[in-house]
Amino acid sequence: MAGIGFFSPDMAIDLGTANTLVYVKGRGIILNEPSVVAYHVKDGRKTVLAVGEDAKLMLGRTPGSIEAIRPMREGVIADFEGAEEMIKHFIRKVYRRTAWPRPKIIVCVPHGATPVEKRAIRNSVMQAGARKAGLIAEPIAAAIGAGMPITEPTGNMVVDIGGGTTEVAVMSLGDIVYARSVRVGGDRMDEAIISYLRRQQNLLIGESTAERIKTSIGTARMPDNGRGATMQIRGRDLLNGVPKEVELSQAQVAEALSEPVQQICEAVMTALEATPPDLAADIVDRGVMLTGGGALLGDLDLALREQTGLAISVADESLNCVALGTGKALEYEKQLRHVIDYES
Ligand SMILES: Nc1ncnc2c1ncn2[C@@H]1O[C@H](COP(=O)(O)OP(=O)(O)OP(=O)(O)O)[C@@H](O)[C@H]1O
Ligand SMILES: [Mg+2]
Known part of the structure; x- marks a missing residue:
């Protein structure tokens, strides 16, 4: 990755x-790494060993002396020390010069974040070296990043399916009319695959394997031929403790994922019911936009269309929408000033 020369150092962060x-102003997204920190633990003292990509490789594979954690849970900071280390590390990685002007940083937060959680994120960003820290609501960032016309007087619905949460929001005239966050996202899908295999095949697999199954053959809908593609997976036989390999079909994965998928459908229906009638009519006309990594689950758009009757689209670059939208708020701050909060 190229370091930054004499560009504006201001940046936008999607802390997922x-x-x-x-996202660096004038440059676009220049860093994209897993939100993972690995520590070396000795005599009760922790020192940072790796952050991001390198740390993710260690998840689930650490000896007693190393601890790999994900400091963000359900969209908010669960481990302050870890989150701060992570933000600092990424900022330094972007600005490789030893002396850089303190940047203005905009970070997105879930719509439902409490004042305490917002303050915690702001403090972490300031501690990490920012001059000024602004916050933006995640659904607004997602919608801007997906190219939705959120400042118009029409109803727009965005569903951001991340690792920890799914946020459903209805916007009009640049602000949120309705938003709800459910604690169902990619992590919950991985857990559903793990528990399905444990129940049905007496097979124990780790989180990384579950995620690999989901992203390669995962689907939200029964395959038309009743079985779909298959994949060989390895885990540990729970009966005798030895490694075992089984073949897993898409139909089985669809069954494993049916509960989280159902919960996402319900969140969309609940949002539509709670939306004022004129805006709801706009959404029926214009459809719903999906963003976030979870939007890439196979046939999720079809499953949602079948269950809600709404037109569903998946945003281009769905994994980048929130960062792109936060970045756009930074680039067009004059026009989008009202969506950034520098106060609370
Ligand atoms: N092709 C795919 N199919 C299904 N899920 C996917 C795919 N690609 C990525 N994901 C999942 O998307 C999730 C990450 O999405 P994203 O980066 O939007 O989350 P996040 O912004 O970090 O989380 P949050 O918004 O909840 O804080 C992970 O659970 C990942 O496994
Ligand atoms: Mg996200």
């Missing part, structure tokens, strides 16, 4: 449960 993205 699964991935952190950094």
Whole structure:
């Protein structure tokens, strides 16, 4: 990755449960790494060993002396020390010069974040070296990043399916009319695959294997031929403790994922019911936009269309929408000033 020369150092950060993205003003997204920190633990003292990509490789594979953690859970900071280390590390990675002007940084936060959680994120960013820290609501950032016309007087619905949460929001005239966050996202899908295999095949697999299954053959809908593609997976036989390999079909994965998928459908229906009638009519006309990594789950758009009757589209670059939208708020701050909060 190229370091920054004499460009404006201001940046936008999507501090996600699964991935952190950094957008630098005038440059675009220049960092995209898993939100993971690995520590070396000795005599009760922790020192940072690796952050991001390198740390993710260690998840689930650490000896007693190393601890790999994900500091963000369900969209908010669960481990302050870890989050701060991570932000600092990424900022330094972007600005490789030893002396850089302190940047203005905009970070997105879930719509439902409490004042305490917002203050915690702001403090972490200031501690990490920012001159000024602004916050933007995640659904607004997602919608801007997906190219939705959120400042118009029409209803727009965005569903951001991340690692920790799914946020459903209805916007009009540049602000949120309705938003709700459910604690169902990519992590919950991985857990559903793990528990399905444990129940149905007496097979124990780790989180990384579950995620690989989901991203390669995962689907939200029964395959038309009743079975779909298959994949060989390895885990540990729970009956005798030895390694075992089984074949897993898409139909089985669809069954494993049916509960989280159902919960996402319900969140969309609940949002539509709670939306004032004229705006709801706009959404029926214009459809719903999906963003976030979870939007890439196979046939999720089809499953949602079948269950809600709404037109569903998946945003281009769905994994980048929040970072791109936060970045756009930074680039067009004059026009989008009202969506950035520098106060609370
Ligand atoms: N092709 C795919 N199919 C299904 N899920 C996917 C795919 N690609 C990525 N994901 C999942 O998307 C999730 C990460 O999405 P994203 O980066 O939007 O989350 P995040 O912003 O870090 O989380 P949050 O918004 O909840 O804080 C992970 O759970 C990942 O496994
Ligand atoms: Mg996100």
